[in-house]
Amino acid sequence: MITDYKEIQHSALELDEKQRAELAKKLIDSLDQQIDDDIEQAWIDEVKQRKAEIKSGKVAAISGQEVHKAAREFLKK
Structure with missing residues (x-):
C-alpha cells in the first residue's frame, strides 16, 4: 500500500480524467462528513424564508444568467 503523500499524488495524477474526478469527489466528500446541525437548520430556515418571499411577491427571482x-x-468598474 502506498502511504507516502508524493507517491499517492503521483499515482492519482496518472489516473484517467474520469477516475481523477471520482477520486476528487470522494476526497471532497470525506471533508464534508461532519455536518453542524445548527448550520444545517439555519440554511433550511433561510431557504424557506427566501421561498416565501418569492411566493409572496416581496422579491423577484432572477436568472443565473442575469x-x-x-x-x-x-x-468591470
Missing part, C-alpha cells in the same frame, strides 16, 4: 451578467458589469 446574475452573472450583473457580476461581470460590477467587476
Whole structure:
C-alpha cells in the first residue's frame, strides 16, 4: 500500500480524467462528513424564508444568467 503523500499524488495524477474526478469527489466528500446541525437548520430556515418571499411577491427571482451578467458589469468598474 502506498502511504507516502508524493507517491499517492503521483499515482492519482496518472489516473484517467474520469477516475481523477471520482477520486476528487470522494476526497471532497470525506471533508464534508461532519455536518453542524445548527448550520444545517439555519440554511433550511433561510431557504424557506427566501421561498416565501418569492411566493409572496416581496422579491423577484432572477436568472443565473442575469446574475452573472450583473457580476461581470460590477467587476468591470
